[in-house]
Amino acid sequence: MSWAATVLTLYPEMFPGPLGQSLAGRALRERTWSLDTVQIRDFATDRHRSVDDTPAGGGAGMVMRADVLACAVDHVLERRPEAPMLVMTPRGKPLSQRLVRDLAAGPGVSILCGRFEGIDERLFEARPIIPVSIGDYILSGGETAAIVLLDACVRLLPGVMGAPTSGEEESFETGLLEYPHYTRPPMWEGRTIPEVLRSGDHAKIAAWRKAMAEADTRSRRPDLMERHGDAPRPSPSGARHEDEGT
Structure with a gap:
């Protein structure tokens, strides 16, 4: 069975992106690993497919809703319970080569990509999600960070490097x-x-x-x-x- 990645995102068209090129792209075509995306909006329940709302206590921006995200997360966890569920966030554990090696040695990963001001904290209290950060800076969303993490893992898979x-x-x-x-x-x-x-x-x-x-x-x-x-x-x-x- 190949190493499998699932990305939960509002922008599935961003994948595979750079991961479709070079070593990772060749390994993807050779089925050394697989990549699936899940559109978070598919789990919204209103006619506008809303995934966010105003922050409790006031403030700028919008916050991704725990109820919508939980439905998406549960969907992926049911399909792939063996894969750790990560979320890319600057509040997470710093990504290290040791963590990359551990993830590459496993069955794969599922990655939740946040947007807007962040994610309702109750999601992390209610679901087994591991926050991971690629650095002390802010990106527009978790998709770019997910690509970084996946590239780091895929290159360590057997046969990907020469x-x-x-x-x-x-x-x-x-x-x-x-x-x-x-x-x-x-x-x-x-x-x-x-x-x-x-x-x-x-x-x-x-x-x-x-x-x-x-x-x-x-x-x-x-x-x-x-x-x-x-x-x-x-x-x-x-x-x-x-x-x-x-």
Whole structure:
């Protein structure tokens, strides 16, 4: 059975979007994973298909209704009870590579995409929904965040990347940022590839890469460096892959 994703959204036409291209798109066509969308408005009960209302206590904007969303969520949970139900929200748990690996190792995910000012909090009290955030900033809706999460998961599925070791040295896999990369030509605008990378000495190359990863992490993401501790040293991998992580 392939890894399956279900997205609950007001804008199903946004999918697969970028997920229909590159590695994820090829894997989708090869049925390594599947993607379904559920239109939230289909669960509205009034003739206007309303999914939102004014916020209790006053304030700007509109809030997505718990009763309508609960019907949509229940519909998906009944069809796919084994898949965790996530909601993309800046109030959620930060998305990490560890969480991505856990989700990719499972049967798939169901993702609720919010819009407007947010979602009635009672929905989260009444249903098993896991809030997840992709960063400390605000998007127009959860769809873009869902695409980010799905791309991160799909690339880890067996056979999606060219070699099993393709992702082992990338940023966050070992708790550090990834080391710098270089390729031909050896000289470009007066800048040369570091000599160690042209030495053919794999032990020295591995040591240089580890040192650079630690140095870049220390200067750019000291918070990661503090948590790094005694993370295992990555093994050298010459595997090439199409997509670059962020």
